[in-house]
Amino acid sequence: MFAYYLDLALRSLRRNKVLTALMIVALGLGIGACITTLTVLRLLSGDPLPQKSARLFYAQVDPYTKDGYVAGKTKPQRLMAYADAMNLLHAHQAERQVAIALTNAKVAPLRAGEHPFFSDGVMTTADFFTMFDAPFQYGGGWSAADDESRAQVVVISDFLNDQLFGGASSVGRIIRVNDHDLRIIGVLKHWAPQPRFYTQELGGRSYGDGDAVFLPLQTARAANMDPTNDDCWAVADTSKLETAPCIWLGFWVELSSDAEAAAYRQFLSNYAQQQIALGRFYRPEVALSDLMQWLRNEKVVPDDVRLQAGLAFGFLLICVVNTVGLLLAKCLRRSQEIGVRRALGAMRREIFTQFMVEAGMVGVAGGLLGLAFAEFGLWCIRHQPAEYGGLAHLDIHMFLLTFLVALVSSLVAGLLPAWRASRLAPGSQLKAA
Amino acid sequence: MEIRPILASLRRHRIPAILIVLEIALACAVLCNAVFMIGQRVVDIHRSNAIDEAGIGVITVDGSDPKMASSDIPRNLARLHGIAGVQAVAVSNTVPLSNNNWGWAFGTSPDTTFDAAVNVSAYFLGEGGDKALGLHLLQGRFFNADEYADSKRGSMPLVDTHVIIVTQSLAERMWPGQSALGKVLYSKPLAYTVVGVVADVLRPFVNSQKAWYSTFFPLSPDSALSYYVVRSAPQDRDRVVREAQQALSELDPIAVVKGRSYIDIREKYFANMSSMAWMLVLVCVVMLAVTAFGIVGLTSFWVQQRRRQIGIRRAVGATRGHILSYFRTENFLLSTAGVLIGVMLAFGINLYLMQHYEMNRLPWYYLPGSAAALWLLGQLAVLGPALRAAAVPPVVATRSV
Numbered sequence: 001m002f003a004y005y006l007d008l009a010l011r012s013l014r015r016n017k018v019l020t021a022l023m024i025v026a027l028g029l030g031i032g033a034c035i036t037t038l039t040v041l042r043l044l045s046g047d048p049l050p051q052k053s054a055r056l057f058y059a060q061v062d063p064y065t066k067d068g069y070v071a072g073k074t075k076p077q078r079l080m081a082y083a084d085a086m087n088l089l090h091a092h093q094a095e096r097q098v099a100i101a102l103t104n105a106k107v108a109p110l111r112a113g114e115h116p117f118f119s120d121g122v123m124t125t126a127d128f129f130t131m132f133d134a135p136f137q138y139g140g141g142w143s144a145a146d147d148e149s150r151a152q153v154v155v156i157s158d159f160l161n162d163q164l165f166g167g168a169s170s171v172g173r174i175i176r177v178n179d180h181d182l183r184i185i186g187v188l189k190h191w192a193p194q195p196r197f198y199t200q201e202l203g204g205r206s207y208g209d210g211d212a213v214f215l216p217l218q219t220a221r222a223a224n225m226d227p228t229n230d231d232c233w234a235v236a237d238t239s240k241l242e243t244a245p246c247i248w249l250g251f252w253v254e255l256s257s258d259a260e261a262a263a264y265r266q267f268l269s270n271y272a273q274q275q276i277a278l279g280r281f282y283r284p285e286v287a288l289s290d291l292m293q294w295l296r297n298e299k300v301v302p303d304d305v306r307l308q309a310g311l312a313f314g315f316l317l318i319c320v321v322n323t324v325g326l327l328l329a330k331c332l333r334r335s336q337e338i339g340v341r342r343a344l345g346a347m348r349r350e351i352f353t354q355f356m357v358e359a360g361m362v363g364v365a366g367g368l369l370g371l372a373f374a375e376f377g378l379w380c381i382r383h384q385p386a387e388y389g390g391l392a393h394l395d396i397h398m399f400l401l402t403f404l405v406a407l408v409s410s411l412v413a414g415l416l417p418a419w420r421a422s423r424l425a426p427g428s429q430l431k432a433a
Numbered sequence: 434m435e436i437r438p439i440l441a442s443l444r445r446h447r448i449p450a451i452l453i454v455l456e457i458a459l460a461c462a463v464l465c466n467a468v469f470m471i472g473q474r475v476v477d478i479h480r481s482n483a484i485d486e487a488g489i490g491v492i493t494v495d496g497s498d499p500k501m502a503s504s505d506i507p508r509n510l511a512r513l514h515g516i517a518g519v520q521a522v523a524v525s526n527t528v529p530l531s532n533n534n535w536g537w538a539f540g541t542s543p544d545t546t547f548d549a550a551v552n553v554s555a556y557f558l559g560e561g562g563d564k565a566l567g568l569h570l571l572q573g574r575f576f577n578a579d580e581y582a583d584s585k586r587g588s589m590p591l592v593d594t595h596v597i598i599v600t601q602s603l604a605e606r607m608w609p610g611q612s613a614l615g616k617v618l619y620s621k622p623l624a625y626t627v628v629g630v631v632a633d634v635l636r637p638f639v640n641s642q643k644a645w646y647s648t649f650f651p652l653s654p655d656s657a658l659s660y661y662v663v664r665s666a667p668q669d670r671d672r673v674v675r676e677a678q679q680a681l682s683e684l685d686p687i688a689v690v691k692g693r694s695y696i697d698i699r700e701k702y703f704a705n706m707s708s709m710a711w712m713l714v715l716v717c718v719v720m721l722a723v724t725a726f727g728i729v730g731l732t733s734f735w736v737q738q739r740r741r742q743i744g745i746r747r748a749v750g751a752t753r754g755h756i757l758s759y760f761r762t763e764n765f766l767l768s769t770a771g772v773l774i775g776v777m778l779a780f781g782i783n784l785y786l787m788q789h790y791e792m793n794r795l796p797w798y799y800l801p802g803s804a805a806a807l808w809l810l811g812q813l814a815v816l817g818p819a820l821r822a823a824a825v826p827p828v829v830a831t832r833s834v
């Protein structure tokens with residue numbers, strides 16, 4: 001029976017080619033726009049470390065003064081001062097903890113005659129690599145003792161290793177960063193979590209390539225490397241950021257259970273109270289957000305991308321209404337045919353099914369076309385200047401979703417016309433003919 | 434034109450009528466907001482910037498030895514002056530739209546608290562900075578040679594001079610309706626006297642309405658001054674930038690030297706915004722086309738269904754003009770209903786967007802504007818089917834089908 005409906009649907013669609021083409025193109029455009037924007041949205045709002053994100057937390061305290069402070073309303077600062085980051089780091093109240101700042105690292109060329117270049121640098125502490133599951137190709141990270149002794153070591157990315165050493169193991173080699181010689185102790189495998197969760201607020205990009213060099217925080221500071229972003233609450237000597245009234249570090253902790261998170265939150269709160277007692281702090285607010293919550297707080301997904309997705313759905317809705325209208329026009333035009341089929345014994349249910357099959361066929365065709373439009377849309381996005389541009393690809397989930405959206409929207413569009421068709425009284429239609 | 438028979442007929446074809454109304458309403462709602470967003474972006478992209486954008490090239494010198502700044506900078510400037518076609522050269526800590534923001538907050542009284550102060554961007558200019566950038570002085574004066582020479586920074590975030598030049602927008606924000614000259618901007622323990630007001634210059638990083646809150650300070654050669662602004666005639670600019678980049682990287686081999694024309698900097702800054710605007714334009718056009726074809730499809734069907742009625746009307750004396758205007762009036766009524774619902778929807782969506790995104794209120798004139806656009810679209814779309822209806826000969830009335 002289904003094959004018969006398919007045949008009927010094909011005949012009917014072929015009878016009015018312009019109308020059919022119109023429906024399919026409109027539906028395809030709507031679906032293409034939706035899938036393109038959804039792919040981008042999914043890419044940008046994804047979980048950068050799915051296996052671990054629930055255990056990673058971003059900690060905030062507030063060293064600012066009473067200026068502009070409203071108790072209960074003021075949110076704690078998004079960055080940490082050096083003193084607080086070091087106190088929390090040395091307190092070891094979590095399984096792992098790291099302090100992070102970004103920097104522009106000047107890398108000297110190895111061959112004479114080439115120009116030095118800037119690359120994205122991360123100044124951080126020993127737990128960074130284990131905590132964020134950054135995989136090593138050669139060598140490994142540094143230890144907490146290296147942090148304290150300002151060891152002249154550096155970890156570099158796969159792409160920097162390829163560029164400088166042609167991909168061979170460079171462990172033990174020396175590179176010159178910011179005019180200081182550092183010994184390479186590790187080379188990462190490709191590592192570029194999207195979004196770049198650990199760079200939020202630190203003055204870096206939210207998406208795109210990974211960082212190129214990773215240095216112990218104190219080593220980098222001793223080499224005059226400045227954080228990309230700092231914020232001071234009083235006029236201060238910014239060459240001594242360690243003691244200046246400035247915030248410039250992000251602080252992450254790894255906690256394995258809700259109970260530990262609650263305990264750490266309590267610890268932060270106690271810490272703030274203790275600092276108030278010491279006269280260093282005025283504000284008691286602290287915060288501890290898990291990774292995904294932190295990304296939501298930071299509004300990491302650009303507004304434009306969410307607006308585009310909303311717009312695409314509005315557009316799809318218009319296309320669906322359009323399809324309803326055109327399907328209705330087609331089916332009412334065939335009232336005589338329906339009358340004949342009904343008179344020959346077809347039941348209402350069968351007429352309904354027949355029209356739904358026709359709508360479904362429009363949907364599948366629209367989905368195929370939509371897929372083409374989506375591929376084209378993503379191609380356009382890859383050639384845009386946006387930092388996430390190069391990452392926009394259709395994956396298998398979105399591929400399947402395309403057809404799901406196409407079928408659902410066409411079947412929804414077919415409901416009304418099919419219902420109307422199945423309600424037609426056979427007698428009057430035959431009489432008119 | 435009598436509208437009662439039209440309404441009666443619409444009542445008998447409720448579903449197609451509702452569909453047309455719905456489609457127009459949705460199109461109107463999306464169109465209003467999309468056009469508004471395009472408009473906002475176009476305004477943003479074309480923000481005024483009172484520097485000589487067409488004649489400026491910017492060469493950044495990063496990673497040079499900070500201790501050598503006081504001797505490097507005069508040497509580099511002298512070398513740049515030697516390039517043919519260069520009219521003016523100066524150093525600066527940043528340039529508008531470079532994304533490298535030096536932010537600070539100032540108040541108008543000595544006791545302004547830190548959080549109550551107004552956020553501004555600070556430009557530190559080396560000697561000749563006003564000429565190199567091409568600033569437009571509106572009141573007062575530029576810095577004199579002594580002010581440039583005496584101003585030091587060390588490792589402090591601000592310079593230790595006592596003079597400042599502000600933009601017109603900032604002057605208006607700080608001292609509404611008064612002359613800013615001689616007034617003082619405070620940030621404990623610093624205070625700066627306004628000696629000049631210039632036409633609006635954009636900040637390095639532009640957000641919302643405060644795009645022009647820029648301030649200028651004089652500064653003697655200092656490691657913060659890593660932007661070399663080179664001004665020439667627009668036709669010489671690209672060559673001058675190339676030669677300047679070449680010259681500076683020869684002088685300072687350990688530094689990373691990069692030259693760009695200011696036009697490029699501006700274009701790059703707004704690239705995302707302009708591609709979003711073009712995408713919105715594309716969506717609007719396609720959406721209007723889909724809506725128009727939808728109207729054409731439904732109306733043609735409608736016309737075909739009523740061939741007999743049309744024939745009868747023609748037989749009893751209706752002219753072609755009558756039939757034509759019947760369908761056009763019908764479409765007008767449907768469009769009106771659609772536009773009314775659509776405008777309400779549009780304002781609803783706008784309210785939602787205002788709560789969740791950085792978005793302004795939809796201005797009232799979008800209401801008549803979008804109504805007119807969709808009425809026009811409806812009339813155009815209905816014209817084809819209506820002409821076909823008008824062409825139905827009266828003799829159809831006498832046939833059985």
